[in-house]
Amino acid sequence: MTPLVNVNLQRLNTLAVPSVAANFVRATSITDLRDALAWAQQRQMSVHLLGGGSNVLLPERIDGLVLQPALRGVEVLEEQGDTLLVRSAAGENWHRFVQFCTAKKYYGLENLSLIPGLVGAAPIQNIGAYGVELCDVFDHLQALNRSTGEVEVFDKNKCEFDYRESVFKQRLRNQYIVVSVTFRLSRTPQIHDHYPAIKQELLGLKRSAITPEVIAHTVMELRRRKLPSPDQIPNVGSFFKNPIISVESFEKIREMYPDVAAYDVASNQKKIAAGWLIEKAGWKGRTEFGVKVHEQQALVLTNPNRGPAKQVLMLAKAIQSNIKARFDIELEQEPQFIE
The missing domain is CATH 3.30.465.10 (Uridine Diphospho-n-acetylenolpyruvylglucosamine Reductase; domain 3)
Structure with missing residues (x-):
């Protein structure tokens, strides 16, 4: 088994960030997976999994082996x-x-x-x-x-x-x-x-x-x-999880914002809509660092200029900081960052 080298991953992630894999294998069987893992182990090389690329943030270069499971049936x-x-x-x-x-x-x-x-x-x-x-x-x-x-x-x-x-x-x-x-x-x-x-x-x-x-x-x-189609506007769908907060915290927010969007989780917990928080804080439709908060769904960060992941993370951190300061709520991002 011989991996491909210096493979461009931009078309393999829905956020369309520029990224290059030092080594890349597309495995179509369990045997392929085992062979790829053995190849990397022999070279003391790290292994990074990449599926459909719809829930990941890729760095500009990934050393080691990028392994894409592609088993069908x-x-x-x-x-x-x-x-x-x-x-x-x-x-x-x-x-x-x-x-x-x-x-x-x-x-x-x-x-x-x-x-x-x-x-x-x-x-x-x-x-x-x-x-x-x-x-x-x-x-x-x-x-x-x-x-x-x-x-x-x-x-x-x-x-x-x-x-x-x-x-x-x-x-x-x-x-x-x-x-x-x-x-x-x-x-x-x-x-x-x-x-x-x-x-x-x-x-x-x-x-x-x-x-x-x-x-x-x-x-x-x-x-x-x-939601924008990644084929038309690069994105990873919902960028943040809907945070779960106490009923007490929810009531404090509802006193100020009667239109708050939330759902029951347990007798003492509410799941509040992250998109509502982001929109209420004024981020919907805004562009920062070359990245845009979608004008129809504030939960989606789009990458229209196909810039690097670090720009997306800069916007995400700015939003998280603002939501923490305004609502005392920590937003957790959904997509995983491959290091």
């Missing part, structure tokens, strides 16, 4: 009554996988339509949108142990899912490579239309007319309307 492992276990290899495009399942009437993923990236990254981030998270439809995954080369199985408990979190972002960070993900889906329509934006879109439709296909179409229309 979808199969039904088991079917009992209306329940199906559907396995997807890690290198499948997430949205195309959702479309495939919806077309086959394997229901449960519709609210997660049009999220960029690959299937293998979905459980790492525990992706979520419009009232559904990946963990809601997750059964198990297979991951390659980077130290032993063995494939291990992780069920929901072992993945330690939380809001945009998993064990692979925390305790086991950089120790495993996801090679497949298995979902527990249903042939019986599962309608998740309680999210406010979806409710608004479906006003006037009879309940019987609201199908999983309608939900998928509605989600796609909402995302296209509110």
Whole structure:
């Protein structure tokens, strides 16, 4: 196995930051992954994973080996009554996988339509949108142990899912490579239309007319309307997590801003919309350091000039500092920075 050298990664990350990999391998099998890891180990070289490039910030040069898992394939492992276990290899495009399942009437993923990236990254981030998270439809995954080369199985408990979190972002960070993900889906329509934006879109439709296909179409229309396509305006989607704060802190904010957007998390906690905070602080549509806060969705930082990641981080830090000073809330960024 011979890696490619000095590979331009600008087209392989949705923020379109200029970046060069000293060494690059696109692995289409578990054997490829093992060979690439062995190659790097023999040279005492660091290994950096790059999936669909939709949730990462890349430096201008990455020394060591950049490894892109590109395993493909979808199969039904088991079917009992209306329940199906559907396995997807890690290198499948997430949205195309959702479309495939919806077309086959394997229901449960519709609210997660049009999220960029690959299937293998979905459980790492525990992706979520419009009232559904990946963990809601997750059964198990297979991951390659980077130290032993063995494939291990992780069920929901072992993945330690939380809001945009998993064990692979925390305790086991950089120790495993996801090679497949298995979902527990249903042939019986599962309608998740309680999210406010979806409710608004479906006003006037009879309940019987609201199908999983309608939900998928509605989600796609909402995302296209509110979020810029990375193909047109480079971005990584939501740049910040929605912070979870105490009810006491929330009430203090609501006294000053009755229109605050927030959701119940627990009896003593609220999840406040990061986009609302950023917009209320006056950042929506602003350009700083060559980077722009999207004019329609303040949660999205765009890179229209295709500048380096350091410029994006400068704007992100300026926003974080301002939100901390104004609301006493710490904003945490979603995309991971590859060092």
